[in-house]
Amino acid sequence: MAFINFNGKILDEQTPIVTADNRGLKFGDGLFETFKFKNGNLILIDEHLARLWQGMKLMQFEIPKLFNPDVLEEQTLQLIKKNQYKDARIRLTIIRASGGLFDALHHNPQYIIQAWPLSEKNGNLNENGLHCCIYRDSFKVIDLFSNCKHNNFMVYAMGALHAKKMKCNDTLILNQNKNLSDSTIANLFLLKDDIIYTPSLSEGPVAGIMRDYVIKELRNAGYEVKEEIITEQMLLEADEVFLTNSIYNIRWVAEIENKSYQNRKTLEIFYRLSKTNPSIFC
16 A cells, blocks of 8 residues: 655545645646655755745745745655655645636645655666657747646647657657757757757756756766757757656667667766766766
């Protein structure tokens, strides 16, 4: 039996927790964070909770004084202990209470914490490169909320279904200008002539915590990293491609549609980051 945490209460994961009138269910009115617990630590938890608080303010939640990052961190650790997980993937979801579009019952955040066990190999560089495709049936809109991990996840959900249909490991998402934004679950990086490129935040990707960490660490190590517009043509001309997120760290991409990629520089980057800060890059 596994357990979840709903507003500070530990419940069986099968326990119904919202009604049909819940705004998170009806309108996707909420946001979330995904992070991991490994080697006894919540990895980059301060950065994840800071992003969560920024998102709640942007989405006009009314945050009670007693509701703070320390509370959510403590509740997360209690859930991991209750589930007896050595290492875990955590999803922390914030939703608004019940009500109609114009008449929410209140604007205080409700929260759901879920946890799943992680394998011991999690965080290692993938032995086999990912095979990715590009989703072209819908586009991510660039707006005030583009960089948030909000629950309006339609383009990513459809991209994931496209990946499954095409038998790919992941799908790359295009923005409204038909430039690369990110993937369904990760941020995108290209390597060309020893320069590392990633879509700028103005291009609409989620402002990934691992993305930010990798950019800072690479620049500190002397790599040239450019945040800019990434076109499909740049993707075709790239030497290497890798994806980053807070669960898998870095995963190298072997193929996107009919283009194959190397991983020599990606291997170098992965092992350098692993050596620089093994407590985070694990």
